[in-house]
Amino acid sequence: MIPRYSRPEMTRIWDPENRFRIWFEIEAHACDALAELGVIPKEAAAEIWAKGQWEVARIDEIERETKHDVIAFLTNLAEYVGPAARFVHQGMTSSDLLDTCLAVQLAQATDILLDDLDRLLKALEKRAFEHKLTPTMGRSHGIHAEPTTFGLKLATHYAAFKRDRERLVAARADIATCAISGAVGTFANIDPRVEAHVAAKMGLGIEPISTQVIPRDRHAMYFSVLGVIASSIENLSIEIRHLQRSEVREAEEYFSPGQKGSSAMPHKRNPVLSENLTGLARIVRAAVTPALENVALWHERDISHSSVERVFGPDATIALDFALNRLVGLIDKLIVYPENMQANLDRYGGLVHSQRVLLALTQAGLSREDSYQAVQRNAMKVWLEGKDFLTELKGDPLVSAKIEARALEECFDLGYHYKHVDDIFRRVFGRA
Amino acid sequence: MIPRYSRPEMTRIWDPENRFRIWFEIEAHACDALAELGVIPKEAAAEIWAKGQWEVARIDEIERETKHDVIAFLTNLAEYVGPAARFVHQGMTSSDLLDTCLAVQLAQATDILLDDLDRLLKALEKRAFEHKLTPTMGRSHGIHAEPTTFGLKLATHYAAFKRDRERLVAARADIATCAISGAVGTFANIDPRVEAHVAAKMGLGIEPISTQVIPRDRHAMYFSVLGVIASSIENLSIEIRHLQRSEVREAEEYFSPGQKGSSAMPHKRNPVLSENLTGLARIVRAAVTPALENVALWHERDISHSSVERVFGPDATIALDFALNRLVGLIDKLIVYPENMQANLDRYGGLVHSQRVLLALTQAGLSREDSYQAVQRNAMKVWLEGKDFLTELKGDPLVSAKIEARALEECFDLGYHYKHVDDIFRRVFGRA
């Protein structure tokens, strides 16, 4: 991923340094297990831990020759460890190392993503409670529907990211397995107890059956979950972009004092962060289809999945981490304009109360169809002629015959819509 | 495709009746060529044309037995043709029939789509000229930028669909080839002249090299072009949805007198057609990835592509045809509110002229940086305090020192932005 969309916390996981450290740990733990089983001398295992070192530049140098990264690493390691190095990697295949390492890296990446989500949830919860009862227009189809609160809007996204968090926890469990099963996965040259030992030490589960590689349905599931989270980000981003539209202006990304919205038009304040998040969501989702295509490897394994994972393993997690962090900051500092929310609510003269008038008419004995026509008839005058809804209703003989003025006015009460906000908050946050 | 999103003109192409007719024509033309080459008797070819018939229900019945649609068809055809039927399909494989038929069907479908595009272009052109100089807000990032005209908006989409039309013409040429080359495509049992004859008669090009099947990169390209067209539809649909937003209301889908926007809220007028088009675009695009995955068949052919094409051949063309037709009607009847456009333009007290003031200040000798700060400073008062931009500028000592009041007022001239509208129209439509 390009530096512009990368945070060092996440890129570090995909750096050679981290990869080689994980490789070393896997090999050294495996040696411990092999020593315990009497396959190699215990002193050798101890020596590997004691002397084990490596240097990225040197490994690169060797790899340019051997064109095999695992062999290059083992060669460099041997330069430090000395004769005991021949006990390293006994009965293992490169995939045992590579796939288990990928599992560790994805688990580490997921821990960062889970932390990102936690901070996002916290930010959303804070702002949701802050605006629990801030009246705002609820819109379906982009059209004014009925009143809601800004807190409810945020609570909706909180609930979505909460679900995403659960999905990611499940995806982490799915992906975090250790396979050290040797060529085609039969354990012919390595005892399953080595795998069990390394798994425990590296914080991974045991892959029940591997075929030299860890089955790729796990990775397909993992990247699909990243794709769903990306879509949740897109959803919230688009909400903010809508709220910041010049005609709406109910909320706005923080705009720092010296900031320039446009080089040509000094008046601009653009929701560029949210727009960027929309694009980043597409980038993260781009990993889903290749991950699904990676599942069907030939026989016990082919290596077609490898390049895809070398690219999208880092790219998808880095971009998602960056996006989540950008979103946390955006929500934290989001400027909210309650007065504009109220102004928009009032914009079409109470039209948003049409359902309540409809229900009142039916309760007053009018058929649903007649009630609908009466309300719609007056509503259209508001849309098309800019009339005031309440005035029109009062002046409509059919309506006024059924509902008296004061009762009509009561239909225009905003509080009516908010009586269950606390109930909903309790469902979402466990408190109101 | 479900009937809800289907037009009979297009579904007819994918009906068994049309498919069997095309099959018959391919077989009969092939017989003509075979007769000409002396491979079969000329009388046989004539008899096949004369007596050739088939019945869908009967073919289905036979297929339930043989589990092979081509054999079922040939069997039924033989029931009508009699003994001469044994000369049918000589040296051909099922794929010769199936792939050439698919080419004909896709060509037929494309002709309808091209006609759809022509009608859409006509509708867009008509409305574009109608509103060539209707002032409207130009928006970048959803934020007021500078004035444009509603005609220019429509011209943009016209130009996109014009490009789409050219792409579709190219895609039609790509897809419309005839292959009658026998098993693994070597012409071992059928002379290439048969292929040439059938191609000419069916209005297709000759597939230069086939491997029993027509290469699937052609279909991948074709469905990709449908995906691009679908995205153009999405683009225009989202524009309309934005314009119809309650806070914008610059344009609106036609709303018929008896129509109900919502069962619960009688005041609603929703852009449901445009929203539906957004969804249909996703449906059409869903065919792209499977079509790309279909390219890599094993060796001379496998049949993994077949089910994908049985589903997405009809689905993508039917949904796209439906969407284009819906869009034609939508554009034709779109309600435009020039007064709302003007009101939105005026909404932020001339803020949209900020660039022109900036340029005037730099031309008056102020540095670009100082000019920018001066204009931005006053613009922010409009955004945040609801002030009038021109008044603020006049009252700013730094600005008024550089530009006198009348010159400032001239910067607020709308006509300034429209001096090249005719030039653009000439580029797009060839006339202004």
Added chain:
Amino acid sequence: MIPRYSRPEMTRIWDPENRFRIWFEIEAHACDALAELGVIPKEAAAEIWAKGQWEVARIDEIERETKHDVIAFLTNLAEYVGPAARFVHQGMTSSDLLDTCLAVQLAQATDILLDDLDRLLKALEKRAFEHKLTPTMGRSHGIHAEPTTFGLKLATHYAAFKRDRERLVAARADIATCAISGAVGTFANIDPRVEAHVAAKMGLGIEPISTQVIPRDRHAMYFSVLGVIASSIENLSIEIRHLQRSEVREAEEYFSPGQKGSSAMPHKRNPVLSENLTGLARIVRAAVTPALENVALWHERDISHSSVERVFGPDATIALDFALNRLVGLIDKLIVYPENMQANLDRYGGLVHSQRVLLALTQAGLSREDSYQAVQRNAMKVWLEGKDFLTELKGDPLVSAKIEARALEECFDLGYHYKHVDDIFRRVFGRA
């Protein structure tokens, strides 16, 4: 989905009849709750249950007029229920009905898919135990690697589908929620207790926060899981296609006595079912991206998701159900050729034992690098000159100096590779 890839069990779920039945139940249960709360008379609720009926053709007829399916249904229902019908749908929106119904349909569809998976798991388990120790070539990169057993191959796929089953159970829980929260989800006109009652009666969870619609990240997750399952199907299908290749012929799809593999080439026996499954996998996966794109609805809801779900809700579940059932039959009746497996194993004169010889040489004190070169040198003679591996090794002075003939021969023992098969089976199946 086209009938060719549909089973009645699954299509029934998406039939109008089932949809209207679910609608009726939701409405009637809601009436019970409303009656309990005193909003409507208890007699009315009872009457609705007693008299409630509908007729698909009549609903279609009304819909052609009103262009609104929910209103059409309610109108037809009222024709049967009479005056009490005005108490139906009180305070509800169409989405309350539609989204809750979709949840029920997806839950029903999932139950069928889970049953499919159970039968597939059973078939795989049976065949896996049958061939637990049937020796077969393990291949990486399509190249002979080391021996495995056919049972292990099947166990791998069993484990994958077992994971898929767990994912599907989680996805079912994700998708199976009830939302009856009224316009923009505030419960302004309907008590949350109605939702709770209907949820319980329909076997659904309660949607904690809805915005007139159930949030679409749930559906995105659901269709992603279907995509992962489809990829597992593709994986197994490609294995079978490989095994049936003319040069491999280790397994074969059942070929019925009267069957024809090709209309032109009578000798053909093609793995058409597996190829078809490969294509069906692409079809199911095509639903993933649109489902991800459906998440970002505008504000409280737009209706862009609707067309996508009307198409892919049925299409993806029907195609997946069909594919799973086809796969069950395929596995059940798969013809296995153990003698060909053994012949392929023996094909390259014991080359598959190269690792063991390598390890023996290193254990005999030769450096890993020298050992590798020695083994590789002799292996290449087998590949390129068709020599016998064991003979070559015995004749190699460097090798024979380190390992005596009998020890070398022992390296060629097949049983060596199978000592952990029972361990793996116990992990996968809980028994060996």
Added chain:
Amino acid sequence: MIPRYSRPEMTRIWDPENRFRIWFEIEAHACDALAELGVIPKEAAAEIWAKGQWEVARIDEIERETKHDVIAFLTNLAEYVGPAARFVHQGMTSSDLLDTCLAVQLAQATDILLDDLDRLLKALEKRAFEHKLTPTMGRSHGIHAEPTTFGLKLATHYAAFKRDRERLVAARADIATCAISGAVGTFANIDPRVEAHVAAKMGLGIEPISTQVIPRDRHAMYFSVLGVIASSIENLSIEIRHLQRSEVREAEEYFSPGQKGSSAMPHKRNPVLSENLTGLARIVRAAVTPALENVALWHERDISHSSVERVFGPDATIALDFALNRLVGLIDKLIVYPENMQANLDRYGGLVHSQRVLLALTQAGLSREDSYQAVQRNAMKVWLEGKDFLTELKGDPLVSAKIEARALEECFDLGYHYKHVDDIFRRVFGRA
């Protein structure tokens, strides 16, 4: 793209140095046009060309402050140009620069890709002629079908890449347009003649109508074409992987003397390049869906497309360039085993001639159905019992009654299948 899959020729295009050079040229050419129009002094334009310089590190430094790359570039440029710098970028927006630059970069990238394709076509043509008449098995469904030649196989891929080349030429024309139209594209502050001048100088077409940005359907089409080319690569890669399978071994990737196929199994020779190409194809295709999603920008423009293009512009072109080059080398050095091809052809005792025997029987007066049964009956003995096809046919009373031995033997002539190879070559290559 990670260095592992990058070639310097292509990455250079996406380097900051190249981008800033293009930016400078666009600005300087625009100044020339502005000077010609009398908007700025001619001396200023000359001075900009004379003194114009920039330094990547300095630009980065400024950007860290201003957070705007175009402003950072212009500021750094001004540091070199001096006072005349205020005439730079007059009336232009950042998008004028960015989008036109992207067009130049994509055109440059395309020129490299076209050259890659030319070299690939050359390599394929050379090998195709080399093996024009090398007999090899034609396979449908992975099953032996009828004979073809290895040259025909390669010719098929040649034809596909030839089509891809034409598509890429069209996509280049689609993408290579210049837009300098100012805010929202009205040319309010910049004369269209500036655009025309810059377009001519930069080798681009003129964008007929832009809305500050170049319409993204162009880019969607472009990346779709890259996706189709990637699929053609996948197609050829999978062919090679199949041919290298241990049981097939008709062709093999070049394996250098010191190369190691596996760290654990010294006997391995794996088609890792082709497998890598399969993965790279997935990577390139991953750009297609985001590019399609980028089309629907809000109103005159939003910036959601930008991050997608910053990532996939380089990634898709670099990965495709790398893949094409890898493929050229692979084809150039591909080891072909004609004797193995012949051995595979002969493997099932002449079964591949079954169609010809079938046709001979029908020509001898037997009904097609009876002929089919007779041939199939004998063919199955070959499949299932390992019998020799010709011997069985000769011994079948029904067959021998219709065709005498010598005529039967003639049906087994390989040359029969190759009589049209020259015709096909002429179609594909224009020569035979």
